[in-house]
């Protein structure tokens with residue numbers, strides 16, 4: 636029975652998760668672009684001579700957070716840098732990209748630091764919401780999303796550290812992940828033998844299960860702001 640459940644999580648659920656994620660993003664874009672134009676202005680003064688540069692600066696360096704709370708700012712920056720590396724790391728788990736190896740490195744990127752930084756920052760974002768005044772403006776969905784992220788990170792990080800440092804004889808190779816993930820992009824999805832035969836298979840399943848849930852919830856959560864932040868900043872500065 637477990638074999639069937641694992642299969643459902645590793646293959647059909649991944650397709651459903653990505654379809655929901657992409658479909659959800661498209662729906663959100665349609666809703667935002669078709670919504671009624673608000674009267675009044677959101678302009679930020681003094682106006683910058685270079686609105687594009689100012690919008691990029693605000694979205695990337697988040698100076699507003701820096702002015703308000705230094706630790707919060709540090710966590711935002713650490714989270715976003717780690718998330719960028721995480722994205723590249725997952726791309727390299729699908730297949731080799733020569734351009735990403737300009738600076739030669741082992742796959743997965745970061746030697747295990749990426750997962751640790753993400754775990755620490757997501758726990759900070761979670762516990763911050765336990766305190767006033769953030770507690771009053773939080774809704775259950777905010778906690779659910781952060782808990783899903785935490786669970787995804789903890790299993791991913793465990794696999795990454797265990798394989799890199801050979802803990803508990805962790806035996807799933809990058810090649811085994813590549814066979815599985817690249818098969819998902821073809822018409823013949825299959826779980827590679829390297830994953831199927833490993834006693835650590837359950838960790839992969841758990842990581843992918845929580846990642847799937849996260850991908851399905853993300854477009855409908857407040858975190859969607861990250862997709863619109865740059866456009867919003869640009870409009871305010873135009």
Ligand code: HEM
Nearest residue numbers: 743747748749750751787788791792794795798812843846
């Ligand atoms: C279906 C999609 C996904 C698959 C197949 C997948 C697969 C993997 C695999 C195989 C690893 C271990 C790599 C290694 O052994 O070095 C890993 C690591 C990791 N994954 Fe995923 N993942 C997916 C989605 C996600 C998502 C959506 C997130 C978070 C939003 C995530 C967060 C992480 C983290 C934090 C690590 C550890 C990175 C490190 O510390 O080096 N994964 N993932």
